[in-house]
Ligand SMILES: Nc1ncnc2c1ncn2[C@@H]1O[C@H](COP(=O)(O)OP(=O)(O)O)[C@@H](O)[C@H]1O
C-alpha cells in the first residue's frame with residue numbers, strides 16, 4: 035500500500051469522485067494536524083509539567099524554609115533542618131573544575147577532527163569520541179568508584195598534597211570533589227568536543243580556503259579566521275557542557291562522598307544537587323524532606339534551563355545551515 | 371619516465387607555438403597533470419604553460435575542470451578530502467609538488483581569488499587587506515600606507531577610504547571581490563589565480579575587475595578562469611580551452627577566437643554547446 | 645619570499661606543528677579514559693559473568709541478574725512504544741508546520757527538555773504516576789524513560805523531515821495527494837533511514853539511563869509479575885552494588901556493566917549502520 039503510493043502514479047478517480055476524495059482528505063488533514071499538534075503540544079506540556087509538578091511538591095519546603103534554603107548549608111533531615119547551599123556549592127565547584135579540565139582537551143579533539151588531524155584518522159577518532167558519550171553514566175560511576183578513586187587515594191592525591199595549599203589538603207579517601215570533577219570532565223568531553231566540531235565544520239569552507247590561499251598554515255587559519263567566526267558557537271558548546279555537568283547524576287553520586295559540607299579542599303567529600311536527590315529521595319523520611327529535595331530539584335531545573343537556553347541560542351546561531359549537525363549531538367548524549 | 375619526456379617536449383612545442391617564435395618564458399607550467407576527487411578524474415594529463423607577466427584565460431563549459439586546474443597550481447586542490455594529483459606543476463622551473471616543498475610557501479607566491487568573494491567577515495576592510503601579512507605573523511610598520519597602496523592598485527580606494535573600519539562583509543559584491551584581490555596583492559605574489567572572479571557580479575563591477583586585470587598584467591602573471599568568451603577575448607593574451615577534463619586547445623587569444631584549430635573549440639566559442 | 649616573511653614563517657611553522665601535536669595529545673587524553681573504562685568493564689565483567697548471571701534472579705550471594713536483564717529490556721520496549729510514535733508524530737508536525745509560532749515554541753521546549761537533568765524527570769513521574777498509583781512500577785519507569793526519549797526522537801524527526809526538499813512535497817501535492825499522505829508517505833519515507841537511526845540512538849541512550857528509574861521503577865529482587873509492580877533493572881542494580889562495600893557484589897556490578905555496555909554499543913553500531921546504508925559514499 036505504501037509501496038504503491040510511491041512507485042506507481044496514483045490512478046485518478048473519476049471526476050465526480052475527486053471532490054469527495056479531496057473533501058475526505060482535508061478532514062483527515064485536519065485530524066493529522068490535530069494529532070501532530072497534540073503530540074507537539076504534549077511535549078511543551080511535559081516541560082511546563084516538569085516545572086509545575088516539581089514546584090508543587092516543593093511548596094511545603096519553600097514555605098517552611100524561605101530564603102534560608104539557599105543561604106544555609108545545614109542539611110539534617112532528622113531534625114528537619116534544610117539548607118541547600120552545600121549542594122549548590124558542590125554542584126558549581128565540580129562542574130567548574132570539570133569544565134576547566136574538559137574544555138581544552140575537547141577543543142583539541144574538535145580541531146583534530148576538523149582541521150589539524152590526519153584525514154584518515156578523523157573518522158575513527160570521531161566514532162570513538164561518540165562511543166565515549168554512549169557509555170552509561172552509571173558505568174562511569176562504577177569505574178570511578180572502584181578504579182579511579184583508589185588511584186586518586188594512593189597516587190594522585192598524595193602527590194598533590196605534597197604541593198600543599200588549602201586546595202590539596204584534608205582527608206584523603208579518594209572519594210570527594212576531585213574525583214567527582216574528574217569523572218564529570220570525562221563525561222563532558224564528548225559533548226563539548228562533538229558540538230564544537232559541528233560548529234567548526236559549519237564555518238564556511240571558503241573562509242578557510244581564503245586563509246590557506248593567502249599562505250596561512252592550518253593553525254593560522256584556525257586561529258585568525260575560523261575561531262573568530264566560531265567563537266559564539268564554541269562558547270555555546272561550553273555552556274551546553276556546563277548544563278550537562280550540573281545535571282549529571284549517577285557517576286557523581288557514586289564518588290562525590292555524599293556529605294553536605296562546604297570545604298576549600300578538593301579532597302573533601304561533598305554533595306551535589308542531583309546526587310542528593312538520587313540518594314535521599316527514594317527513602318525520604320518525611321513530607322518536608324521530600325519537599326526539600328524537590329526544592330533542590332527546582333533549583334536544579336532553573337539553573338539547567340537557563341544554561342541550556344543560552345547555549346542553544348548561541349549554538350543555533352553559529353551553525354545555521356547545517357541541519358545534520360545537531361542530530362549527531364542530540365543522539366549521542368550520555369545517559370545519566 | 372617516457373611520458374614525462376613526451377609531455378616536456380609537447381610543452382616546449384606548445385610554448386613555442388604560442389609565442390610564435392618570440393621570446394617568452396613560462397612562469398608556471400603544468401606537466402602531464404591529472405587530478406582526482408576520490409575515484410572521479412577531473413583533469414586528464416594537462417600540459418600547459420602560464421607565460422610570465424601575461425594573462426592566460428581558461429575557458430570551457432562548467433564542470434570541465436577549470437577550477438580544479440587552477441587549484442592544482444597553488445596546491446589548494448589537496449585541501450579537499452579525497453583529492454589527489456599526478457604529474458607535476460613547475461614554478462620557475464621547480465616542482466611545487468616535490469616531497470620537500472611546503473604548500474604554504476607555494477601559496478604565498480601563487481595567490482588566489484575565489485569565484486565567490488570571501489572577505490573575512492569578522493575583520494574590517496583594513497584588516498582584510500592586512501590579513502595575509504597578519505596570517506604570516508607580520509605587522510607591517512607602515513600599515514596605513516600599504517593599505518592605501520594596495521587598495522589603489524585594486525581600484526577600490528576611492529570607494530572605501532572612508533569605510534576602512536567597517537566589516538569586510540558590508541561591502542557590495544563587486545567591492546568585496548576587489549577587496550579579495552587587494553588582500554591577495556598585499557602579499558606581492560608572483561602569480562595571481564582568479565577563478566571566475568566576475569561570475570557573481572553585475573556588469574559595472576565586472577568592467578571594473580576587467581580593467582583591474584588589465585592594469586595588473588605588467589606586474590603579475592595572471593590566470594583568469596571564465597565561462598564568458600567575451601571576457602576571455604577582452605582580457606587575455608593566451609587562452610586555453612578545456613573540455614571534460616582535457617586541454618583541447620591553447621594558443622594566443624586572438625588565434626583561439628578567430629581561427630581555432632579544433633572543431634570542439636570552434637563549437638564552443640560560436641555557442642553551439644556549453 | 646622576502647627575508648622578513650621567511651623568518652616570520654619559521655616561527656609560524658613551529659606554532660603549526662605545536663598545535664598539531666597538542667591536538668593529537670588531546671585526542672590521546674580523551675581516549676585514555678575510554679579505553680580504561682572499556683578495558684575494566686570487559687576484563688572484570690568477563691571474569692564475573694556466568695550462566696547463572698543470565699538465569700538466576702538477584703538476591704543470594706553469587707546469584708544472577710536475570711530479573712534485572714528482563715527488567716531493562718521490558719522498560720526499554722515499553723518506553724520505546726510510548727516515546728517513539730509520539731516523538732515521530734510531534735517531529736513530523738514540527739517539520740510540516742515548521743514556521744508557525746507554535747512549532748517554534750515546541751521545538752525550543754524540546755531542546756530545553758533534552759537538557760533537563762533526567763533525575764528531574766524521575767521526580768515528576770514519581771509525583772504524578774507513583775503517588776497516584778501508590779506504588780513504584782515498571783510502568784512508571786517506562787514513562788520516565790519515554791519522556792527522556794521524547795525530545796530526542798522529536799528533534800531528529802523534525803530536522804530530517806525538514807531536510808526533505810520541498811520539491812518532493814510539492815510533487816506529491818501536485819498529484820493531488822492530501823497533506824497528511826504527503827507527510828507520511830513522502831516526507832516520512834524519504835527521511836526514514838535517518839529517523840530510524842535517530843530512534844536507535846535514543847533507545848541506546850535510555851537503555852543506560854538510571855537516574856529517572858531510582859524512584860519510579862525502583863528495584864526488586866523478583867521477576868515482576870505485572871507492569872504495575874516495581875522492577876529491577878541492570879542500571880539501578882549496578883548503582884546499588886557500586887555503593888556497597890562488598891567484593892562479590894562489585895563483581896556482579898562489573899558483569900552487569902559489561903552486559904549494559906554491550907547492549908548500548910550494539911544499538912549505537914546498528915544506528916550507524918542504518919545511517920550508512922542511506923549514504924553510500
Ligand atoms: N569537491 C568535489 N568533490 C567531487 N567532485 C568534484 C568536486 N569539485 C569538483 N568536482 C568535479 O570535478 C569536475 C571539475 O570541476 P571544476 O573544476 O569545479 O569545474 P569548473 O570549474 O570547470 O566548472 C566536475 O565534474 C565536478 O563535478
Ligand SMILES: [Mg+2]
Nearest residue numbers: 436437438565
Ligand atoms: Mg569552477
